[in-house]
Amino acid sequence: MADQRMIDMDEPIRCTYIDLDQLIERCGMNGRQEVTVTLLMLGYSCGDIAEMINCSRQEIQAAFKRAILKIIRCNNAGWKKVCEGVLQKWSVV
Numbered sequence: 001m002a003d004q005r006m007i008d009m010d011e012p013i014r015c016t017y018i019d020l021d022q023l024i025e026r027c028g029m030n031g032r033q034e035v036t037v038t039l040l041m042l043g044y045s046c047g048d049i050a051e052m053i054n055c056s057r058q059e060i061q062a063a064f065k066r067a068i069l070k071i072i073r074c075n076n077a078g079w080k081k082v083c084e085g086v087l088q089k090w091s092v093v
Contacts, residue, residue, distance in 0.1 A: 020071075027074035033067035036060055 024037060032053070039049045046060040 023071050023074050023078075027067075027070040029067050029070055032059075032063045033070070036063045037067050040064065 024034070029037065035053065036046075036049055039052070040046075044052075046057050046064070050057045050060045
C-alpha cells in the first residue's frame with residue numbers, strides 16, 4: 001500500500017497559508033494595505049485593484065511593498081521571541 005505512505009503535500013501548504021493569514025492579522029496594516037493584500041491573494045492584479053478603489057497602480061504597488069515589509073518585520077519579531085525562549089531554556093544559570 002504505497003499510497004498510505006505518501007506525504008500529503010497539501011498539509012504543509014495549508015499550514016503556510018494559515019501562518020501567513022495570522023501574520024497579516026497581527027502586523028498592523030492600514031486599510032489600503034489590508035485591502036491590497038487580500039485582493040492580490042484572491043487573484044486580482046494591481047491594475048484591477050487600482051480601478052476598484054479609484055487610485056493609481058503605483059499607489060497599490062507602494063501599499064503592497066509597505067504591507068510586505070510589515071509582514072516581514074512581524075515574522076522576524078516572532079522568530080526572535082522563539083529563539084530567545086530556546087536560548088533562555090538551554091542556558092546554564
